[in-house]
Amino acid sequence: MVKRTSFEGDGCPIARSLEAIGDWWSLLIIREALFGLRRFGEFQSKLGMAKNILSVRLRSMVDHGILALAPASDGSAYQEYVLTPKGRGVYPILVALRQWSEEFDEHPEQIATILVDRAKGRPVKKLEMRAEDGRLLSPADTMLKPRPASRRRSA
Amino acid sequence: MVKRTSFEGDGCPIARSLEAIGDWWSLLIIREALFGLRRFGEFQSKLGMAKNILSVRLRSMVDHGILALAPASDGSAYQEYVLTPKGRGVYPILVALRQWSEEFDEHPEQIATILVDRAKGRPVKKLEMRAEDGRLLSPADTMLKPRPASRRRSA
DNA sequence: CAACATAGTTTCATAATGCAACCACTGGAG
DNA sequence: CTCCAGTGGTTGCATTATGAAACTATGTTG
Structure with missing residues (x-):
């Protein structure tokens, strides 16, 4: 297998983010969605990207819970792509x-x-x-700590 | 030409960032560099990526002024990749x-x-x-304004 | 229903990615 | 100085992703 390496199982949260939105187009699609774009054609004409790529990206972001398909909005029978809270969190x-x-x-x-x-x-x-207490932090004021193991059950 | 679309001439600063660091590996390389990695082999073994890809990425980031080549550090004749201020700004x-x-x-x-x-x-x-005055802003509290045209010369 | 718009999918060519093999140079050991 | 392992790449080839254009299937409008 010579597939593009996936970061899905990686423990690094940065890598995990990149897995979902670390490609050339996703962040720009989300930017437009934050501006209110919702329809396939709107994204396509605004970003000037190929329709097949747009199609793949939209589907991927729906799968990742960043966008959701909504049934309408202007009464037509078409669908719209709307940001979820996770999407707005970008x-x-x-x-x-x-x-x-x-x-x-x-x-x-x-x-x-x-x-x-x-x-x-x-x-x-x-x-x-x-x-947490409001002090302004520089990079040097921070460090990485292993995530505390969450006991899996029992209250 | 069927090249991958470039955002280099784009006026959107987000697109311009992605042009430099919007690929699968660059941000992870910078993450490791912020942790102190400097040598080709360190990046390669830590990230587990192909050496040719690493080579291309490092060169690209040097070209973009994110990394700089430094002549040594431990006295050896090898080179190191160190973050510039622009790189630390990531x-x-x-x-x-x-x-x-x-x-x-x-x-x-x-x-x-x-x-x-x-x-x-x-x-x-x-x-x-x-x-500027310290008020906490939500996305809705912000807007985009056209960049003020900078007079090109004359004082 | 004819004509057009929307939202895709398909096809095909090209570019990027990944692995493995190869090569040049460094730094020590003898 | 010679040999040889380690470092830092490059090259070749196979696979995957991207992009432009053509095509298709609905929806919508007159």
Whole structure:
């Protein structure tokens, strides 16, 4: 077997995320879905991607519980793809990707849009990582701990 | 031309990020680099990936300014791959991916590690998005604004 | 029902991935 | 200096994924 390696059984949560949304198109589809796109044709024309690839990606994300098929919305007999809570939960990942470009892109003048606070119209701050008690954490303030073994039964 | 579509000229900063690190392996390589790995063989054996693929990815990330080639470190004549500031800036993206798995993964019992506050050993909070004035923002509190045209010269 | 739009699937060519084998250079041992 | 294992790749070939275009099956409109 020479299949593309799967991270499905991997214990690393980053690898597990990539398994679901780590391809070229999924995150862009989710970005458009967060903007309100729902129909196959909308995704296809907005993203300009091949229909067969779109078809595969949509099905995969439905299987992963990121999108769900909804029966209608405008009364027609067609279906729509709507984000589940898991799908909407991708939002911080998109913000992180966006901010990385905004900060480090070599051609920032090519970036078309900036994410702003709707109330003030001012750019949002960089994502912050905080401790339970509210302290702002830097990468060096964190570490990885083995997940505590959850007893499988018995209360 | 039937090449894989490139997002290089795209105005969307998310697409531009994906252009650089949106493939199956780059983010995992950066994750290991953040843990201190530097040598070709270290990445190869830790990630278990094919050497030719690793070679291509490392070169690509060097070209993108994410990694830099450093002449040594232990005195040997070999080279090392070290993260640039741009590379270390990927950290929030990895945290976001990790937290997405921690929150939504269908088999959370398979997740091996959790990210904790080093001082207290307690899990870190979810990444927070704040306005310039410190208000906590939800996705609905934000919007996209066209990037202000930067005058090209003259002061 | 004719004509058109939507939402795909199929076909075929090309590009990316993965494994294994091969090769160049390094660093020591003798 | 020579031999030889280890490091850091590259090359070749098979398989899989991607992409463009053509085709199909419904739905929808006049």
